Amino acid sequence: MLRIFLTSAAALCLAAPAFAQYTRPVPYPIMPPPLFEQAMFLGTRSETGEPGAGYWTNRADYKIAATLSPSSNMLRGTEEVVYYNNSPDTLRSIVVNLYQNLHSPGVRRTESVQVTGGMSVSRVTLNGKDLVEHQYNPFAWPRQRQPSEGYRITGTKLTLSMFDGVAPGSSVTLGFSWSFEVPKQGGAPRMGQDGEVWYIAYWYPQIAVYDDVYGWDLDPYAGEGEFYMGYGDYDVSLTVPEGWLIGATGVLQNPGEVLTESVRERLAEAARVHEVVHVVTADERRPGASTVDSRSGTLTWKFKAENVRDFAFGTSDKYLWDAAHAAVGDLDGDGATDETMIHALYRPGAITWDRAAEFSVFSIEYLSKSLWPYPYPQMTAVQGIIRGGMEFPMITLIGGNRDAERLMSVTIHELAHMWFPMIVGQDEKKYTWMDEGTATFNENDGEEAYWKKSLWPPEQQTYRMLVRSGLEESSMVHADSYRNGFARNIASYAKPGIALHALRGIVGNDRFYESLREYGRRWAYKHPTPWDMFNTFEDVLEMELDWFFRTWMYETWPLDQAVAWVERDEDGSVVVSVADLGLAPMPVTVRVTYDDGSTENQVLPVDFWLEGDTVGTLTFRAGTPQKVEIDPDGYFPDIDESNDVWERPAATTRGSK
Secondary structure: OEEEEOOHHHHHOOOOOHHHHOOOOOOOOOOOOHHHHHHHHHOOOOOOOOOOOOOOOOEEEEEEEEEEEOOOOEEEEEEEEEEEOOOOOOEEEEEEEOHHHHHOOOOOOOOOOOOOOOOEEEEEEEOOEEOOEOOOOOOOOOOOOOOOOEEEEEOOEEEEEEEEEEOOOOEEEEEEEEEEEOOEOOOOOOOEEOOOOEEEOOOOOEEOOEEOOOEEOOOOOOOOOOOOOOEEEEEEEEEEEOOOEEEEOOEEOOHHHHEOHHHHHHHHHHOOOOOOEEEEOHHHOOEOOOEOOOOOOEEEEEEEEEEEOOOOEEEEOOOEEEEEEEEEEOOOOOOOOEEEEEEEEEOOOOOOHHHHHHHHHHHHHHHHHHOOOOOOOEEEEEEOOOOOEEEEOOEEEEOOOOOHHHHHHHHHHHHHOOOOOOOOOOOOOOOHHHHHHHHHHHHHHHHHHHHOOOOHHHHHHHHHHHHHHOOOOOOOOOHHHOOOHHHHHHHHHHHHHHHHHHHHHHHOHHHHHHHHHHHHHHHOOOOOOHHHHHHHHHHHHOOOOHHHHHHHHHOOOOOOEEEEEEEEOOOOEEEEEEEEOOOOOOOEEEEEEEOOOOEEEEEEOOHHHHOOOOEEEEEEEEOOEEEEEEOOOOOOOOOOHHHOEEEOOOOOOOOOO
């Protein structure tokens, strides 16, 4: 061979960075934990990623009545919940989440919060019978026999014990009465009040998940990590002052009892016309104009929601109200396009929020096309109290004053969560990346479709910053266990989103989305683990991908591939040598651009690196190369982009043509 093109930069790239002095690891197979293996043995999970023939989920149906008193800043509620045991196990206890106890004195927390005293539970019933609270004694002899019926509150968990238990295929009815002070803005993650807007979340006793892998979810709510929730139907009555508007999970059941005729007419108009309708304007925010008058000074709004994993609501007498509708595709298979209502509640002066309904319409329609049709009858965005955004079934809370691009970004991210984890019920605490990574992926794709520009380069740069800082941590770390917020954010959001984008670069856009949609179809309204997701992708793509998921989800290996040198063979063929200087094995797409403007692409498969090689070559057709690029379409987060491109020097070596 005649080595006729070699830049000094390309030569320097062979001086490996510090991490390359170690032998590059070969990713070992992903080994699911023993409890997952046991679930496969019992037939509730499978090696293909499909739910097993014996898969089951328990559910809880809620009937809740609550009153919010803004003047005293208290919420009081009563609840009846029917819990259905579809598991093969007799349940001798039931675990209940009391999320507001994050604000109790002495509770373990991962962030600073306002200490309000937490949730005061005044009554607990089992099938109509009052239960007695048993006080927790941390100094008691460990084997001391616990009372066989009653309940005990420990931190953010209430554990209810029963004489007979709940047999497989049966149900039990629980009752609760409770109250709590609503935390101030900044005094609670993801909810609270600022004196004008009250956003109420994690506000009622909620039955914890009992699943086929781990049993009861005993993870406490510590503030940072989010949630793992079961599915059920909700019948909720909310009493607030007259003149106050409510946006909530579910569909309003009694509009004639709370909304004026003019407001109801505008809502009907928003369901017909293809534009945003101003349902309540600035000068209509008062009883008699937005809501009906009430002799008692309060109104009770009634909502119902089916097959959701939570219920949240926002309320204020300052809100404006916009509405529209979105086309979601053929949801029920009858050949007709189905629609969902879109609502936006916001305060005057909130920058660009007059476009919130528009952004929500686009987000729901885009995600319904790229994933699968949005299944719920409405989607609401409310403004206020937090810096970022937070998702709940059929409703999202978005805070801060934002320009149009930033509001659009948060809107599509939070609405992407309606698919993951609201429909696909993943565990956000143990595996935050499963939700935030998929939402980041869909957010970037959606923004690219809306703004006609790619968001992937800045996402990759943020990840590269973390790698270079030396602070990177694995995406498989529990949400409450990261050492710093920067590492948590990148490991949970940017890196898994980038990894999904990279996988698309490997298999192609159509095959990638086929796999993602099939994963969603298999696990809608169920509780998948990472191994179910991995197995589904391998099954649909018919590829062994342990090396990929091990590299990007478990490890912190950097990717650094470089153009080592460019040669022309005796017959004029172009030979490109690629050096693998990092630890992350990935296939290499190489594009040669010739002096006549033509191009040729070739791929060096990942198997080359998995066999232990560190330099590989590809031979291209004869011609004079002008430029050689690694990953020319920008799918991979290579940490050193400077050695990814070779360009023909202005002055070539002797003998070149």
